Amino acid sequence: MYTPAHFAETRPEELARIIRSHPLGTLVTHGAQGLDANHLPFELDPDAGAHGMLTAHxxxxxxxxxxxxxxxxxxxxxxxxxxYVSPNWYPSKHETHRQVPTWNYEVVHAHGMLTIRDDERFVRGVVGRLTRRHEAGEPRPWKMSDSSAEFIDSMLRNIVGIxxxxxxxxxxxxxxxxxxxxDRLGAAEALQAREQTELAQRMRAP
Structure with a gap:
């Protein structure tokens, strides 16, 4: 990934924040059939190993x-x-007309070694953690015990842990x-007005 120094992010807590705030990752693999990409919700354990552990199914x-x-x-x-960021959002554009369109974003590339975990206990743990996290904001969070044990067991048999x-x-x-x-704050204000609140907040204190 091309990363000029002023855009580089190396703080572990910021990298973990981005992963946890946007857990749907794109798993990129390269096998006999060439490149492949799968989109999966991941759980991050930053304390496992030297750089952390990702789990999914x-x-x-x-x-x-x-x-x-x-x-x-x-x-x-x-x-x-x-x-997207319009040059019209920069105050200096209206004075010098020396701004161009761009795109602002946050991204993390996690490199690692994938291991298959095709065992029921591991898969059940992954599903349980994902469920607890993403149901936490619901008035009545769904849990696996809401369904019959037979139904959950049959669903778990149809997935494999990674x-x-x-x-x-x-x-x-x-x-x-x-x-x-x-100019940075002017673009942030324009994004806030367009309900791009998260990006606007990050731009105010990059």
């Missing part, structure tokens, strides 16, 4: 898990807040850090 019918008989090198892309030991993290936060403060 895939449908048993998905060949991605069969294409990795042992450990396989993979990359997972987590795309955070993002939006575990990715992270070997390195690349982060990029392109938030107009290369612009004058008034």
């Amino acid at each position: 895939v449908a048993r019918a998905n060949p991605v898990w069969q294409n990795c008989p042992g450990e396989c090198p993979v990359m997972v892309i987590f795309r955070g807040a993002e939006s 575990e990715i030991a992270i070997t390195s993290l690349e982060g990029k936060r392109k938030l107009s850090q290369n612009k004058d403060e008034r």
Whole structure:
């Protein structure tokens, strides 16, 4: 990933924030059939290993898990807040007319080694953690015990767990850090007015 120094993000807490705030990652693999990409919700354990651990599950019918008989090198892309930025949002544009359109965004590339975990206990744990996290904001959070044990068991048999030991993290936060403060804040105000609240907040304090 091309990352100019002023856009590079190396702080572990910021990289973890982006992953946790936008957990639907793009798992990129390269096998005998070439490149493949699968979009999966991941759980991050930042304290496991040197750089953390990602866990998820895939449908048993998905060949991605069969294409990795042992450990396989993979990359997972987590795309955070993002939006088009118009030059009209920069105050200086109206004075000098020396601004052009761009796109601001946050992204993390997690590189690591994928291991297949085709065992019921692991898969049940992954599903349980994902469920607790993403149901937490509901008035009456759904839990696996809401359904019969037989039904849940049959669903779990149709999925396979995956575990990715992270070997390195690349982060990029392109938030107009290369612009004058008034232009950066002007773009943030325009994004806020368009209900792009998350990106606007990040641009105010990049």
